[in-house]
Amino acid sequence: MSDVQARPDGAARRARLREYQEQLLERMQAAKSGSGAxxxxxxxxxxxxxxxxxxxxxxxxxxxxxxxxxxxxxxxxxxxxxxxxxxxxxxxxxxxxxxxxxxxxxxxxxxxxxxxxxxxxxxxxxxxxxxxxxxxxxxxxxxxxxxxxxxxxxxxxxxxxxxxxxxxxxxxxxxxx
The missing domain is CATH 2.40.50.180 (CheA-289, Domain 4)
Structure with missing residues (x-):
């Protein structure tokens, strides 16, 4: 597999980053409210x-x-x-x-x-x-x-x-x- 194929494209990286940020935001809101994890x-x-x-x-x-x-x-x-x-x-x-x-x-x-x-x-x-x-x-x-x-x-x-x-x-x- 070449280097180019091994790297995710920009759209996939942005989608993963957005998903991670949403999870982090949910955790922060749960911590603020005292609910959840x-x-x-x-x-x-x-x-x-x-x-x-x-x-x-x-x-x-x-x-x-x-x-x-x-x-x-x-x-x-x-x-x-x-x-x-x-x-x-x-x-x-x-x-x-x-x-x-x-x-x-x-x-x-x-x-x-x-x-x-x-x-x-x-x-x-x-x-x-x-x-x-x-x-x-x-x-x-x-x-x-x-x-x-x-x-x-x-x-x-x-x-x-x-x-x-x-x-x-x-x-x-x-x-x-």
Whole structure:
């Protein structure tokens, strides 16, 4: 089978994407209303930690787009990237949290955009996205959740992150150095 035959055509890809988006919307509405399936969250790895994001706070998951560097900004602010016609600030969350930075590219590296409802055109760089996780099936351990395999997941609120003054101020000043 040739490469051309192995690839689905654009219409088939769009139909699958539309179906996936409809399923995701149904899950989000069920989570909002408290009916239906248990609450699921997006699992991702940033640096050495695994995090759970509320689906209502996450926008799109996209392959990394090389950001244009912005002068006089903090090291964890990687610059501006064009994601589907929208300029978003790209944040290396690992570096923001004091860890070694996430490589800007790689087979598993992804950008997660913030939901439009948060009012900030921003995307986080993640080492890996694990997909949907059922937080309701996890057990609580201190400030984290533990899944059936013993993996620790820390809840991450993007809404809380965008309210942090340090997160909102990306200018390089002496106190940021």
């Amino acid at each position: 248990p609450i699921q969250q997006l699992g991702l790895q940033v640096g050495s930690n695994r995090y759970l994001l509320d689906l209502l706070e996450a926008g799109e998951i996209v392959s990394p787009v090389p950001p244009a560097r912005v002068p006089l900004t903090v090291p964890w602010y990687l610059g501006l990237a064009n994601v589907r016609g929208t300029l978003v600030g790209v944040i290396d969350l690992a570096r923001y949290l004091g860890e070694e930075g996430t490589p800007p590219a790689g087979p598993s590296v992804r950008m997660i955009t913030f939901a439009p409802a948060l009012g900030v055109n921003c995307a986080l760089l993640a080492d890996r996205v694990y997909g949907l996780r059922q937080a309701g099936a996890m057990t609580r351990d201190d400030d984290a959740l533990v899944d059936a395999e013993g993996q620790r997941w820390t809840p991450l609120s993007l809404a809380a992150l965008v309210r942090e003054p340090r997160f909102l101020d990306v200018t390089q000043t002496p106190e940021h150095q």
